[in-house]
Amino acid sequence: MATALNPFVFIGCVELRQALDRHALDERELMDRLEDVPAGSIFYHTHGYFLRHRPLTTAYGNDFARWAAVEVRDQALAERLAVVDPFEFRDLENLREELVTIVHDHLRGLTTVPRAEPGGVFHFQQSHIVTVELGPRATTLAEFRDGLAGVDASAIYFHMVEARARLGRPSGDFVEWMRTSLGLAALAQRIERIDTFMTSLERVRARVLSLVDQALEAHAA
Amino acid sequence: MIRLDDYRHVAPPGVVDIILRLTERVRDRRILHLSGGRFGEGPAEMLTTAVPLFQDLGVDTRWEITGGDATFYATTAALRAALEGAERVLADEALAHYVEMNRINAKKLRLDADMVIVHDVQPAPLVGHRGDGRWVWRCHFDASRAQRRVWSFFRQIINQYDAAVFSLPEFGRRLSVPQYVIHPAIDPLSEKNREIGPRDVTTILGALRVAQDKALLLQVGAFTRAQDPLGVVNAYRLVKKHYDVRLVLAGTAGDDRESLEVLADLRQAAHHDPDIVVLELPPEAHLQINALQRAATIVLQKSVRVGFQLAAAEAMWKGKPVIAGVGGGLSQQVINDVTGYVVHSVEGAAFRLRHLLNNPELIARMGAAGREHVRRAFLVTRHLMESLALLAHLTE
Structure with a gap:
C-alpha cells in the first residue's frame, strides 16, 4: 500500500466554553436570539452537541431541541428541531436560517408562546477550541x-x-x-x-x- | 503525593495524554492562585488537588492566601451572602475597609505571574494592583441573584479583570469581560472518593452506628433549609409505608439559628423513628462520607437551588443512582431517567424512590451510567484540561 509524503497528524481538542449574555425564556425569544447570536453559538449548540454527549445517547440532536423538550415541554417543536442535521448545511448561516424558520413556522400555529419552566432559561454559549497534536x-x-x-x-x-x-x-x-x-x-x-x-x-x-x-x-x- | 499518571486508570482514555500535550504549550507560563484560605470546600478543596498536579506537570504554580481583621472577615461574609442573593446591609465604610485590606495584602504578596486566578470574594479587589499578566476572577458560587446595590459595587471590581469563570452560565451576571464556563470537579483519588473495600465500609458504618441490615437511603449536605433535609424525611415517610428502608442524613451544622432549628426538627423526627439516622459530622469527615455513599442503595440530593452541589457527582462516581432537586449544578450532573431522576417535590422524590426500590435492576443500570457520566464530565482531569486550555487561550 502507498506511503504518504504528508503524514496524517491526529489533532485532539479541548472545548473552552464561553457564556454569552443572551438568554431565552420562551420560544419567541429563542427565535429572536437565534437571529442575532454569533455563528459560533449556533455551531456550539448544534455540532458541538456531539463533543459533549459522547457516551450517552444523543437523544435530541442539538441543545435547542433538548431545551424545547425538557424545559418548555413542547414536544412538537422539539421534534422539528431535533431532526435538523447540521452536517447537511453548507455553512452556519444556512443552518441558522433553517432553525429560525422552524421556530417561526411553529409559533405561527400557536395562540400563546410556550415558555420555559422556572429555572429553565436557555443560555446561549459559544466555544473556543484549543488543539493539541496527539500520538x-x-x-x-x-x-x-x-x-x-x-x-x-x-x-x-x-x-x-x-x-x-x-x-x-x-x-x-x-x-x-x-x-x-x-x-x-x-x-x-x-x-x-x-x-x-x-x-x-x-x-x-x-x-x-x-x-x-x-x-x-x-x-x- | 498523587501524580497525574495515577489518574490514567480512572480518567477516560486519552485524557491524560491531552493534558500532557497541553502542558507542553504552556510550560513556560507562571500561574498564581489567590484565595481567602487553605481549608474548607469550594476553592480550597479544588486547589488542594489542582496546584500539586500543575506543579507535577512542571508548570510554575503558586497558591497564596490573603488575610484581614475581624471587620474584614465580617464584611466579606456579608458581601458573599449578598452576592448569593441574601438580604444584607453593607455600609460604605465596611466596603472601603474591604478594599483597603486588599491594598495592604497586595503590598505583602508577589503578584507577578502570566495568569493570576483570584477565587471568590475575599481577594477580589487585588486586581486593582495588577501587573502585566492576565487576571481571571474564578467565581465558585451562584451570583445570578446578587443584591442589585451590592452587585453594582462588586461589578466595578470584576470588570477590571481580563475574564471571569463561572461554574455554570446561569451563575453569572452581566459583565463587560468575557465569561467562561468551567464545571467544578471531584478528585477520584481523594479521601472522599477513592476506592475503599466493603470490609472498611462496614467498619466505618459500625463506628457511625449505622446498621446495614436494610436498604439505605442517604442525603449528604449541610443541615440547612436550602438542602431540604426535612423534605427528604417526608419523602422517606411516604416510602416507608411500603419498604423497610433506613434514612441517613449526614452533614455539617452551622451555629446559626436556621441550622440549629433544622437540626432540632431532624432530631425530633429521628427520636420517633429509629430508622432515621442524623449524623452531624465534622467538615473533614471525608472517609465517613465516602463509606456512607458506597453503602447507600439510593442517594438523594434534594436541594432547593444551592450552587453546584458536587455531592451528586460523588455519589454517582460510587455507582449510585441519584434523586436530585431541580436547578443549578444538580440538573447538570443528574441526567433524568439515565443516571437518576430530577424531581420537583417531596412526592416526586418518594415516587422515584419507590420506582427504584421496586425495580432493583434500574438501580444498577443507572448507577453504572452515572459513574461513566462522572468519569467523562466531572473528574478533576477534565477540570485540569479546561484550566490548561484557558491558560493557553488567554496567554498565547
Missing part, C-alpha cells in the same frame, strides 16, 4: 488505523466535525488525506458517506476503523 504521525493506512484506534475521541470530533463545519474542509480530514495522500479514493468515498448525525464519536470511530480494516484485509488478500 505518532501516520504515513500508511496501517499506521493510520493504529493511531485512530488509540487516539482521544476529541480527535474524531476535530477531524470529522470541526474540520468540516468551521475549517472549510467539507469532506473532513480523514477523507481528504486518504484521497490526496494515499490515493485511496474508494475508501475515502465510503468514509465520507458515514452518517455522523445522531450517533456518538465512538461509533464514528468504530465505523471508520471497520472500513479501514476491510481495505487492509482486501489489500493483504
Whole structure:
C-alpha cells in the first residue's frame, strides 16, 4: 500500500466554553436570539452537541431541541428541531436560517408562546477550541488505523466535525488525506458517506476503523 | 503525593495524554492562585488537588492566601451572602475597609505571574494592583441573584479583570469581560472518593452506628433549609409505608439559628423513628462520607437551588443512582431517567424512590451510567484540561 509524503497528524481538542449574555425564556425569544447570536453559538449548540454527549445517547440532536423538550415541554417543536442535521448545511448561516424558520413556522400555529419552566432559561454559549497534536504521525493506512484506534475521541470530533463545519474542509480530514495522500479514493468515498448525525464519536470511530480494516484485509488478500 | 499518571486508570482514555500535550504549550507560563484560605470546600478543596498536579506537570504554580481583621472577615461574609442573593446591609465604610485590606495584602504578596486566578470574594479587589499578566476572577458560587446595590459595587471590581469563570452560565451576571464556563470537579483519588473495600465500609458504618441490615437511603449536605433535609424525611415517610428502608442524613451544622432549628426538627423526627439516622459530622469527615455513599442503595440530593452541589457527582462516581432537586449544578450532573431522576417535590422524590426500590435492576443500570457520566464530565482531569486550555487561550 502507498506511503504518504504528508503524514496524517491526529489533532485532539479541548472545548473552552464561553457564556454569552443572551438568554431565552420562551420560544419567541429563542427565535429572536437565534437571529442575532454569533455563528459560533449556533455551531456550539448544534455540532458541538456531539463533543459533549459522547457516551450517552444523543437523544435530541442539538441543545435547542433538548431545551424545547425538557424545559418548555413542547414536544412538537422539539421534534422539528431535533431532526435538523447540521452536517447537511453548507455553512452556519444556512443552518441558522433553517432553525429560525422552524421556530417561526411553529409559533405561527400557536395562540400563546410556550415558555420555559422556572429555572429553565436557555443560555446561549459559544466555544473556543484549543488543539493539541496527539500520538505518532501516520504515513500508511496501517499506521493510520493504529493511531485512530488509540487516539482521544476529541480527535474524531476535530477531524470529522470541526474540520468540516468551521475549517472549510467539507469532506473532513480523514477523507481528504486518504484521497490526496494515499490515493485511496474508494475508501475515502465510503468514509465520507458515514452518517455522523445522531450517533456518538465512538461509533464514528468504530465505523471508520471497520472500513479501514476491510481495505487492509482486501489489500493483504 | 498523587501524580497525574495515577489518574490514567480512572480518567477516560486519552485524557491524560491531552493534558500532557497541553502542558507542553504552556510550560513556560507562571500561574498564581489567590484565595481567602487553605481549608474548607469550594476553592480550597479544588486547589488542594489542582496546584500539586500543575506543579507535577512542571508548570510554575503558586497558591497564596490573603488575610484581614475581624471587620474584614465580617464584611466579606456579608458581601458573599449578598452576592448569593441574601438580604444584607453593607455600609460604605465596611466596603472601603474591604478594599483597603486588599491594598495592604497586595503590598505583602508577589503578584507577578502570566495568569493570576483570584477565587471568590475575599481577594477580589487585588486586581486593582495588577501587573502585566492576565487576571481571571474564578467565581465558585451562584451570583445570578446578587443584591442589585451590592452587585453594582462588586461589578466595578470584576470588570477590571481580563475574564471571569463561572461554574455554570446561569451563575453569572452581566459583565463587560468575557465569561467562561468551567464545571467544578471531584478528585477520584481523594479521601472522599477513592476506592475503599466493603470490609472498611462496614467498619466505618459500625463506628457511625449505622446498621446495614436494610436498604439505605442517604442525603449528604449541610443541615440547612436550602438542602431540604426535612423534605427528604417526608419523602422517606411516604416510602416507608411500603419498604423497610433506613434514612441517613449526614452533614455539617452551622451555629446559626436556621441550622440549629433544622437540626432540632431532624432530631425530633429521628427520636420517633429509629430508622432515621442524623449524623452531624465534622467538615473533614471525608472517609465517613465516602463509606456512607458506597453503602447507600439510593442517594438523594434534594436541594432547593444551592450552587453546584458536587455531592451528586460523588455519589454517582460510587455507582449510585441519584434523586436530585431541580436547578443549578444538580440538573447538570443528574441526567433524568439515565443516571437518576430530577424531581420537583417531596412526592416526586418518594415516587422515584419507590420506582427504584421496586425495580432493583434500574438501580444498577443507572448507577453504572452515572459513574461513566462522572468519569467523562466531572473528574478533576477534565477540570485540569479546561484550566490548561484557558491558560493557553488567554496567554498565547
